[in-house]
Amino acid sequence: MAKSASEPVWKRWHDERYPVRLGISACLLGAEVRFDGGHKRDRYLTDVLGENVTWVPVCPELEIGLGIPRPVIQLRGGERGDQLVMREDGRDLTASMRAYADARVAELDGLGLDGFVLKKDSPSCGMQRVRVHGAPGGMPQRSGVGHFAQALGRGMATLPLEEEGRLNDPPLRERFIEAIFSRNRWRVLAARGLSRASLVAFHEAHKMLLLAHDQGIYRKLGRIVGSFGRIADEEIHASYAALFAEAFARPATVARHVNVLEHLFGHLKTCVTPIEKREIASAIGEYRAGRVPLVVPVSLLRFLVAAHDVEYVQGQLYLEPHPRELMLRNHV
Ligand code: SF4
Incomplete structure (x- = not known):
């Protein structure tokens, strides 16, 4: 990639x-x-x-x-x-x-x-x-x-x-579009041929996205990744694909989004200014209270992650899992 x-x-x-x-x-x-x-x-x-x-x-x-x-x-x-x-x-x-x-x-x-x-x-x-x-x-x-x-x-x-x-229902639309783009990424990975390194990178990049849907499934997927080389590649492929799809069939909740946002925020705490820290904490709080859509704290985080060049977080698909033109995550 x-x-x-x-x-x-x-x-x-x-x-x-x-x-x-x-x-x-x-x-x-x-x-x-x-x-x-x-x-x-x-x-x-x-x-x-x-x-x-x-x-x-x-x-x-x-x-x-x-x-x-x-x-x-x-x-x-x-x-x-x-x-x-x-x-x-x-x-x-x-x-x-x-x-x-x-x-x-x-x-x-x-x-x-x-x-x-x-x-x-x-x-x-x-x-x-x-x-x-x-x-x-x-x-x-x-x-x-x-x-x-x-x-x-x-x-x-x-x-x-x-x-x-x-x-026409914003949360259902969002879930469907996240699911199709994620499945497509899996298809791309599988078509290029799975390796331990490519699977680890894929799993890592999807971490926050998966956590927003189902923490338990994220952990199970991690165990599958960890068994690479010990069980047949076909088995890894089939079990990862099935569980990955199951995760995106589960709705992402506000509480889980807040957990993910705070987790991402945690990676920035040492490099942002006090004003930036206050703004992002406020945006997460406003989202939790239902006063702003998810796109608000996510856009702010995306900006700060780029501005401070936080490489690990920059690679998280959660920050932008699909094209902006689809105008998702903008409902409260
Ligand atoms: S695509 Fe399906 S719903 Fe549309 S006309 Fe054909 S059978 Fe009917």
């Missing part, structure tokens, strides 16, 4: 050959593939996130051969909606969707994805709370999972998944 202190931390780990690659329900990009020939273009995805990722659009209903326009399909039976059927004539599409979806997910896995953005409420793509219909005239239950989303869960269990609706 070529290092340059002036470069954003996330960029030092980025490799143009392995862009952040996300699967997406094609209608969210504006493709006119819905049952009625319409689309559900989502401006945040196309205009903001789209500037920083490469999309792999998928429309399961079109790809199993249902045309445009096509009859409405829906979930029926069981809590999650075991059957996928045509609403009007009850034609059962469950088996054909399952065969297609499992094969498509295996193909996507081979491409190397960092996450998937799914269209909410769809009996094919919806990730949760999709309507499951029962007896005619009865009220549908909001408990279903779209059949393509189910296949993603079966075939790529650690892949970060989100729906476009949930991405």
Whole structure:
């Protein structure tokens, strides 16, 4: 990894050959593939996130051969909606969707994805709370999972998944974007070939980011790193990747962020001036009290770390885990 202190931390780990690659329900990009020939273009995805990722659009209903326009399909039976059927004539599409979806997910896995953005409420793509219909005239239950989303869960269990609706929620958006950029860095590391030195550097650079999500997982990952050379590389790879993904599926809390901020602050205490010390302590306190967003103490710390050239802290991805243009960490 070529290092340059002036470069954003996330960029030092980025490799143009392995862009952040996300699967997406094609209608969210504006493709006119819905049952009625319409689309559900989502401006945040196309205009903001789209500037920083490469999309792999998928429309399961079109790809199993249902045309445009096509009859409405829906979930029926069981809590999650075991059957996928045509609403009007009850034609059962469950088996054909399952065969297609499992094969498509295996193909996507081979491409190397960092996450998937799914269209909410769809009996094919919806990730949760999709309507499951029962007896005619009865009220549908909001408990279903779209059949393509189910296949993603079966075939790529650690892949970060989100729906476009949930991405309007700032903490969920932040967690998803942190997860996809982190997974991408892991993919880059794995593609270049793991060595003890590269794994140690990776683990160290993610330390504060991981601590903000789950301290216990950070320690377990440390033990995996420590066993390098004593157990098979494949085992190291699989166990580190699975636990690493699990950490980013856990929400980062205000209390854990405060711990991390204070920890980082601790590395600066001997070199900052009294005024700087007061300002950063105040920014952390204001964040803890919910009066300023996380971006305030983090930006101040980032500035001080650069100004005082604190090398260890400069390498922490926590300070800038993804491009600033995504405007994250700015909610209270
Ligand atoms: S929700 Fe999924 S299946 Fe429906 S139009 Fe969009 S991409 Fe196609």
